[in-house]
Structure formats: C-alpha cells, structure tokens
Amino acid sequence: MQITDDLNRTISIKNPPQRIISLVPSLTELLFDLGLQERIVGVTKFCIHPTHAQRVATKIGGTKKFHFDQIEELKPDLIIANKEENYEEGIEQLCEDYVVYISDIFDLKDALKTIQNIGLMTDSVSQSKHIVEKIQQGFENVKDKLEGQVLYLIWQHPVMVAASQNFIDFLLQWLGLENTVGDMKRYPELSEGQLKNLTPDYVFLSSEPYPFKEKHIQKYQDLFPDAEVLLVDGEMFSWYGSRLVHSPKYFMSLPVSRRR
Numbered sequence: 001m002q003i004t005d006d007l008n009r010t011i012s013i014k015n016p017p018q019r020i021i022s023l024v025p026s027l028t029e030l031l032f033d034l035g036l037q038e039r040i041v042g043v044t045k046f047c048i049h050p051t052h053a054q055r056v057a058t059k060i061g062g063t064k065k066f067h068f069d070q071i072e073e074l075k076p077d078l079i080i081a082n083k084e085e086n087y088e089e090g091i092e093q094l095c096e097d098y099v100v101y102i103s104d105i106f107d108l109k110d111a112l113k114t115i116q117n118i119g120l121m122t123d124s125v126s127q128s129k130h131i132v133e134k135i136q137q138g139f140e141n142v143k144d145k146l147e148g149q150v151l152y153l154i155w156q157h158p159v160m161v162a163a164s165q166n167f168i169d170f171l172l173q174w175l176g177l178e179n180t181v182g183d184m185k186r187y188p189e190l191s192e193g194q195l196k197n198l199t200p201d202y203v204f205l206s207s208e209p210y211p212f213k214e215k216h217i218q219k220y221q222d223l224f225p226d227a228e229v230l231l232v233d234g235e236m237f238s239w240y241g242s243r244l245v246h247s248p249k250y251f252m253s254l255p256v257s258r259r260r
Contacts, residue, residue, distance in 0.1 A: 003117050006104035007083065013099065016123035017078035021071060023063060024082045024103070028053055030115060030241030031080070033131065034124040041074045049235075049243070066090050071098075078121065084166075103240075107170040108139060111240035131242050138248035144176040146256045148201035151180045151227075152237070153220070155210045158189045162206075168237050175251055176259055177202075192223075200227050202256060208234035230254065 001013040021042035022028040028047040031040055040053075042060045047053045058074060061067040064087045071079075076098055081091050083104040094100050101121065103114045112132050119128025150172055152162040162168040163184035172179050180200040181188070203220050205212035212231055220229045235243055236250045 001120065003101065003121055005102045005117070006110065006114070007102050009102065011099060011101050011121070013078070013121050017076075017099075017121065019074060019076045020078045020080065020122070021060060021074060021076040022047060022080045023060075023066070023086050024080055024241075025049070025063070025085075026235075026239035026241035026243060027080050027082070027103070027114070027118065028241075029239070029243060030118060030131075031122075033242040034119065034122060034127045036122055036124065039122070041076060042071065063087075064090075066094070068093065080118065105167050105240045106165065107167065108135075108174065108244075111167070111244060112136070115241065131245060135244045138245065139174065142248040142251050143174055145252065145259060146175045146177050146254070147259050148257050149178045149180045149199070150202045150204055151198060151200040151224075152204045152206065152232075153210075153212065154187060154206050154208075154234070156212065156216065159192075159195065160187050160189050160210075163188055167240055171237055171247075171251075177256070195223055198224070200224060203227050203229040204232045204237075205229065206232055206234035206237065208238070228255070 003011045005011055018039050019041045020031060020039050022031055023044055025047045028043050029049040032050050037056060040057045043053050043057045044061060044063050045059050046063055058070060060070045063085050079094055079098050079100045081100055081102045083102055105111050115128050115132055119125045152168055154160050154162055161181050163181045163186055165185050169179050180198050203224055205216055217229045233250060236247045
C-alpha cells in the first residue's frame, strides 16, 4: 500500500503496522479510538487522552524533543507526526530510519483526510469511516451558527494569538465568528499597544498550549472592557483527530451570540 502524506511524501506500507509510535497528542487519541491500543508502543508526554495512554505505551519525550534511543528500542513500523507540532530536525532524523506519516492540518478537509489515511494504513477503515461521518454530521450542524469578533489567545508571556492560516482560525470561521486578527498570519506576538487597538466582542483564553485560568480573566477584561472574556477548551479548537466528534456540541455551549 502507498499513501501520500500532507507533505506529498509517498509512504509505503507492506503490512498493517503492529508497532506504532504517535508524536501527536490528538492523533494518539484517534489511534486509541480506532481500537489500536495493542499496537501503540510509544507516545509523547503530552499524549494525555485517553488517560491510560501513557500507562500502556512508552513515553518517548515531548513533541519537540524525542528520545531517539527509546524510539530505536521500540522498533516502530510506523510513526505518526505533524509538521507544526513536531520539530523539523527530529522528524528528518526519524525519516532516515523509519516509516513516518507527516500530517499538516489547516482545515476540516485536511483533518478528515488524515483520519482516513490512518485508517487505511492501520487496516481500520470501517472505524475511521464511522468517525469521519460523525464529524461531518456534527460540523454541518454548527456551520455559521455563531457571530461576533473573537480574539483567541494561546500564550501569555509574550502574548500570542491565533491569527490566519491555522486550524483554529478555520474553526472560528466555520462557526461564523470573525477573527479580530485575521489579517495577520499564524501565531503572532502582540504588544499591549497592539492589543489596545483591537475591539473584539469576545476574548477566548485557551487552556492550551498556555494554561489560562480564572486568574487571567481580569487582566484581559481590563484591556477589553467592552468584550466578554471566556476561558475555552483548547483541545476542542485545536485537536484535529477524533476529538472533533465532540467539538460541535462544545462550540454550541459557548455563551456567544447566535445567528438568527
């Protein structure tokens, strides 16, 4: 079997892999939801879903720093990676010795393609098809349902936000929300002066990668007195595996204006 990943690399799979390492937390959860627990031998320290992931598989470091000696000992026949979440030098090194599937997710189409491809590679097509269908149905039900301008924060020191050309921005637009910094790219740093020039209706403080808490709300409420500042579940906005099954219900629970 030959699969083309998101970097247009051709992945050759002779047999369904039996020793899988996932370097991507959201795709680790997907592998478990596909029923592949017995074949997952390695995960990162950030692979927190399902809760038993790190008990049944070896931790091989973080998403930005791999323990290559542990990976070698595990003898993987497939490694799941992501261009944005993992680091280029480490992935290049792994590609020299192992079969590595690299995803690069910008929108729902990319996410569904990755789910389908992982299903193909692991001989779990029916399971992946079921997940894809549930995601598609859920997302159709929430398209353009919300309204308002949103500033989505991902980091505190320095302040960093989700601008355009990333999966978070795609989801905001899908819901009908307008990204206040949609004219910027990727994840820019903003000074306090830049922040004061913005006029969002809502400020979303994400639970990841920076763990915003209740104590941070007042700071941004002072910066944006006319906005509603909300803590949001970052996994629902940035995890592009099977967690997308649950995202639509979460989005509609947010105290945000609805379109008529």
